[in-house]
Amino acid sequence: SLGSIERQELFTGMLVYDSVTVYMRLFLMAFAVLFVLLSSLTGIADRNDGQDYYSLVFGATIGMCIMASSNHLLSLFLGVEMASVPSYVLAGIVKGRRRSSEAALKYAVYGAGAAGVMLYGASLLAGLLGTAHIPTMAQRLVEFDVAGKLADRELSVMVLALGGLMIGVGLAFKLSAVPFHFWCPDVFEGASAEVDGFLSVASKAAALALLVRVGVGLGAEPADMAKAGDPPRTVANATSLEGDTSPGALRLVAQQDSAAEDAQEAKEAANAAAAATALSPVRTFFVTIVAIVGIVSCTFGNLAAYGQKNIKRMLAYSTIAHAGFMMMPVAAAVALMGTNSAAATEAIAALLLYATIYLFMNLGAFAIVAFLRNSTQSEEIKDYAGLIGRSPVIAVAMTLILVSLVGLPPLAGFWPKLRVLQALYEAGGPLLMFVMVAAAINTAISLVYYLRVAKTMCIDSPPDTSRPVQLDLLATSYVVMLTLPVVLLGFLPDRVAQWTQQAAAGLFS
Numbered sequence: 001s002l003g004s005i006e007r008q009e010l011f012t013g014m015l016v017y018d019s020v021t022v023y024m025r026l027f028l029m030a031f032a033v034l035f036v037l038l039s040s041l042t043g044i045a046d047r048n049d050g051q052d053y054y055s056l057v058f059g060a061t062i063g064m065c066i067m068a069s070s071n072h073l074l075s076l077f078l079g080v081e082m083a084s085v086p087s088y089v090l091a092g093i094v095k096g097r098r099r100s101s102e103a104a105l106k107y108a109v110y111g112a113g114a115a116g117v118m119l120y121g122a123s124l125l126a127g128l129l130g131t132a133h134i135p136t137m138a139q140r141l142v143e144f145d146v147a148g149k150l151a152d153r154e155l156s157v158m159v160l161a162l163g164g165l166m167i168g169v170g171l172a173f174k175l176s177a178v179p180f181h182f183w184c185p186d187v188f189e190g191a192s193a194e195v196d197g198f199l200s201v202a203s204k205a206a207a208l209a210l211l212v213r214v215g216v217g218l219g220a221e222p223a224d225m226a227k228a229g230d231p232p233r234t235v236a237n238a239t240s241l242e243g244d245t246s247p248g249a250l251r252l253v254a255q256q257d258s259a260a261e262d263a264q265e266a267k268e269a270a271n272a273a274a275a276a277t278a279l280s281p282v283r284t285f286f287v288t289i290v291a292i293v294g295i296v297s298c299t300f301g302n303l304a305a306y307g308q309k310n311i312k313r314m315l316a317y318s319t320i321a322h323a324g325f326m327m328m329p330v331a332a333a334v335a336l337m338g339t340n341s342a343a344a345t346e347a348i349a350a351l352l353l354y355a356t357i358y359l360f361m362n363l364g365a366f367a368i369v370a371f372l373r374n375s376t377q378s379e380e381i382k383d384y385a386g387l388i389g390r391s392p393v394i395a396v397a398m399t400l401i402l403v404s405l406v407g408l409p410p411l412a413g414f415w416p417k418l419r420v421l422q423a424l425y426e427a428g429g430p431l432l433m434f435v436m437v438a439a440a441i442n443t444a445i446s447l448v449y450y451l452r453v454a455k456t457m458c459i460d461s462p463p464d465t466s467r468p469v470q471l472d473l474l475a476t477s478y479v480v481m482l483t484l485p486v487v488l489l490g491f492l493p494d495r496v497a498q499w500t501q502q503a504a505a506g507l508f509s
Contacts, residue, residue: 002502007509009071013133016071016213019506023352023499024068024209031202031359032061034482035194038363041475042370044093044194053093056086057198064206070213073122073132073167080118080170083206084111087199091191103190110183114173121166128159134217141218146281161285167214168289174207175323176316178297185304188316193373196312197366200319205355208326212348215290215334216507219283283334288431291331295435295442297324302445311369311381314449318405319362321446326354328435329420332427340426341508347423348504353497354416357404357489361413364401364482368394371475376467381453386462391469393476395457397483402450404486407443412489415497417443 007018015021036054039045045053063082070076088111092104126132129140149157169180176184188196301321308314333347372387372394373379388395404413417439424436489496 002499003505005506007506010069011075013135014072014075015066015069017069019503020209020212020348020352021069023503024205025065027205027356027359028061028064028068028202031205031363032057034359034363035198035202038197038367038370038478039194041478042194042374044192044370049093049095053090056090056093060084060086060090060198061202064202067206068209068213070210071134071217073126073134076167076210076214077115077119077122077170079206079210080174081115083203084115084174087111087195087203090195090198091187093195094192097190099190100192101190103187106183106190107187111173114170114180117166118170121163121169124159124163124166128156128163134214135220138218138220141282164285165289168293171207171211171214172293175204175211175297175327176320177293177323177327178300178320181297181300181320184320185313185316188312188319189310193312193366193370193379196315197363197370200315200362200366201359204319204323204326205359208323208330208351208355211290211327211330212333212351212507215286215330216337216348219286219334219337283337287331287335290327290334291431291435294324294327294331295438297321297327298439298442299324299445302442302449305446305449308449309381311379311384311453312366314381314453315362315365315369318446318450321442322358322362322405325417325420325439325442326351326358328439329354329423331435332420332423332432335427335429335432336423337508343423343426345501345504345508346419346426348507349497349500350416350419350423352500352503353419353493356496356500357412357416357486360482360485360489361401361404364479364486365398365405367482368398368401368479371471371479372469375469375471378467381456382463384453384457385460387457387469390462391471394469394471394479397479399454399458400483401486402454404490406447406450408447410490412486412493414490415493 002019002022005017005019005022007016009016036057039053039057060083063079063084063086066075066079067083068079070079088104088108091107092100094100122132125137129137129144131137131140144156144160146157146160171177172180173183188199191199298321301317301319301324305314305317305321308317329347329351333344333351336344336347369379372384376383387398400411404411407413407417421436421439424432424439
């Protein structure tokens with residue numbers, strides 16, 4: 001089971017193998033299989049570039065797996081670039097379309113800029129702390145005494161904050177979080193719907209896993225801090241009494257051992273408290289930035305989606321909003337570290353559950369868009385009018401997915417949003433309580449533009465120029481296969497929630 005996996009570092013500490021690594025690898029591989037199946041059904045990869053297409057998907061997936069298990073700033077950058085470069089090409093894989101080429105160019109140019117900023121930030125942190133190994137960086141941060149240097153207004157603290165923010169730029173770009181979201185709507189509109197599904201699910205999930213690695217890794221109390229200055233063991237005392245088996249002698253040895261254990265526990269507690277105090281400014285800085293970016297992204301994405309007429313642009317802004325929502329439990333988990341590890345585990349479990357259900361919702365939505373594009377040659381929302389009469393199964397499936405994206409019960413999208421709100425409530429504090437209220441309001445805001453599409457499909461009359469919708473059995477079966485988990489997990493979320501709980505627990509063990 002996931003709970004029995006022991007944490008270990010690989011490749012001289014570059015990567016970490018734990019329950020979160022296993023869960024995210026299974027997640028990404030399952031998504032890759034579903035994505036390849038979708039691409040073969042829609043025919044987006046023709047005979048001429050089919051091998052290139054699937055090689056790019058495979059390469060990007062490997063990069064995302066590295067991101068999810070990154071334990072070093074070099075592997076962090078390597079994973080991001082391995083995932084990004086194939087994605088640039090996938091965005092422009094459709095030949096003969098100007099918008100597709102424009103999407104690839106925009107994505108590549110903006111991505112190169114974000115990568116450069118992130119690499120420079122990594123060099124600042126590694127140079128200042130003397131290491132690029134994330135757990136060791138946490139140890140150096142304790143020794144660095146951020147609070148003391150902050151009180152003295154030393155320049156090194158500003159450099160430390162600048163390096164962290166620059167790494168955050170790269171992560172925010174991958175997440176399409178505000179204010180580094182500007183590429184997302186244009187790229188999603190220009191690229192094929194299949195590639196949009198790939199970017200909106202796999203890329204976001206890997207970036208969120210990397211955000212967790214950075215936040216939890218830098219905010220965790222170093223393991224060796226508790227061992228520093230351990231009191232000497234009572235071996236000498238035991239040796240000196242060897243041969244004396246009288247009750248008094250044995251009682252004396254036991255008392256000495258007990259006193260040594262108590263002293264060691266007190267020392268460990270004192271060291272842990274000192275580490276927590278030293279890391280408090282780092283955690284506060286991380287939580288503040290992630291929480292603010294998360295709620296701004298969520299609000300902006302939902303408001304910007306209102307006026308969209310193209311279904312892919314609307315789903316692009318929806319992706320921005322959901323990315324912001326999924327950043328919130330990361331902030332809650334880091335805020336809870338050191339004070340309530342059980343609640344921190346619940347916060348990460350909420351994120352993993354959100355990502356898992358989001359896979360079926362968003363991939364299902366983009367799959368329907370791709371199949372309808374092949375059938376109607378349109379991606380405009382107005383051309384979905386009367387779809388319930390032309391293709392009842394597709395219209396019902398799309399409606400269920402959209403309602404689940406809102407987060408309404410009894411569909412699957414309700415549970416992860418509820419657990420995110422619970423995590424924010426457990427974390428407490430004025431900022432995170434405000435984020436919790438704003439997140440709940442955003443859920444209500446998103447209701448309007450999602451249901452607008454459902455209304456167009458199920459209530460509006462089809463235009464006279466509407467084309468018939470003809471989907472074969474395989475395409476319909478694929479849509480049903482992705483829609484069923486959206487419904488079933490709404491009633492039976494416990495099994496998946498148990499897996500996410502086990503995976504998250506390994507992160508704090």
